[in-house]
Amino acid sequence: MTRNQPFPFSAIVGQDAMKTAMILTAIDPGIGGVLVFGDRGTGKSTAVRALAALLPPITVVHGSPTNAATPEDQPDWAETVPDVLVERPTPVVDLPLGATEDRVVGALDIERALTRGEKAFEPGLLARANRGYLYIDEVNLLEDHIVDLLLDVAQSGENVIEREGLSIRHDARFVLVGSGNPEEGELRPQLLDRFGLSVEVRSPNDVEERIEVIRRRAAFDADKSAFMDHWTAEDAKIREAILAARGRLAGVAAPDPTLRDCAELCIALGSDGLRGELTLLRTARALAAYLGDPAVTRAHLRRVAPMALSHRLRRDPLDEAGSSTRVSRTVEDVFA
Structure with a gap:
């Protein structure tokens, strides 16, 4: 090492x-x-x-x-x-x-x-x-x-x-x-x-989570070899999942109802251009491939919409909610 x-x-x-x-x-x-x-x-x-x-x-x-x-x-x-x-x-x-x-x-x-x-x-x-x-x-x-x-x-x-x-x-x-x-x-x-x-x-607010951060970092600094030996298998699982997802990606289907969901969601959010829809769909397909699912569904769109669309929103001075919250709220309204 x-x-x-x-x-x-x-x-x-x-x-x-x-x-x-x-x-x-x-x-x-x-x-x-x-x-x-x-x-x-x-x-x-x-x-x-x-x-x-x-x-x-x-x-x-x-x-x-x-x-x-x-x-x-x-x-x-x-x-x-x-x-x-x-x-x-x-x-x-x-x-x-x-x-x-x-x-x-x-x-x-x-x-x-x-x-x-x-x-x-x-x-x-x-x-x-x-x-x-x-x-x-x-x-x-x-x-x-x-x-x-x-x-x-x-x-x-x-x-x-x-x-x-x-x-x-x-x-x-x-x-x-x-x-x-x-x-x-x-x-x-x-x-x-x-x-x-x-x-x-954000910095975690949960005390137990913060303690675990400290515990793992201290263990890493104290004995890197032992720490890496412990976590190598977990990293290997993620590596294998990424490689498997790359192989499945081209075969993940995006049916017409999913395309409609992408378009209606971006229209409801008022995102400019079409990059929002394209990125949303591409990200959802990657998630489906990672999970081993054959096609993109609303469940995938719900999970990736905040990260794919929150930075594409127009400013709303009357809405104090964060951009990710606005996206999640709009997703629930559109998919209701």
Whole structure:
């Protein structure tokens, strides 16, 4: 076991909505990532790293700077690497708030330009995050020009750089996970809409639950090997369930009554555009696949509607209820 072994995903106490949202995006990355807003110290970053650690490793071309799955996926600008495939842990890349544009998208390799007189590309964080997770803590404090870059890449799944005589492009498909405290600032609507799911986390109010959090963390710090041995089997169960769900996903049916439910629910909520319906259905299909159900039902829609739609609501100054509560209330009204 490595010294930097993350806390086991299955050992995280409570925070069921957050864990479910992350599992569903692992089953279907096309859902569009997860936004986690809430108090500090509630396990947001812990859950991201723990989920990536329990996922099976990805197969990549040896030495590929973009985690290319096959030699054909290797970008033309990359250094020649042996035609050898190796396994690599699912990448989790942190995007710091103060990161420059060059660090995020990549830039001219100054050292090679000065020493050899060659124009070469130095990959950025988006290249490293391909086929993995890009994690942004305090995402609501991210600078506007970096937000614009992320919007472009999230839309296309490709990073394109045109500068300093270089014309570079490479795949940049990742699950975007953002976390933050809403008291420190709001997220730009354009970026907010790009997150497939949104969950709110709170510090537990139950004394026994808080005691269990302390107990598990103390055990992890005291003897990581023994703690990991105890929870490895539970993480393995989640890994196997995710892999099985990926295999079942394409076969999960979405009958016409379910499509009508999605549309009527989004109309009742007043969500703009059609991304709400599409994300709601996609998330419900991932949940059905995870549970081993053959088709999407209202039970699946009820469970995922708050996380798929709460961040797409228009503000209602006359309604003091939280967005998740408004979604749940509307679900019951529509499905009554």
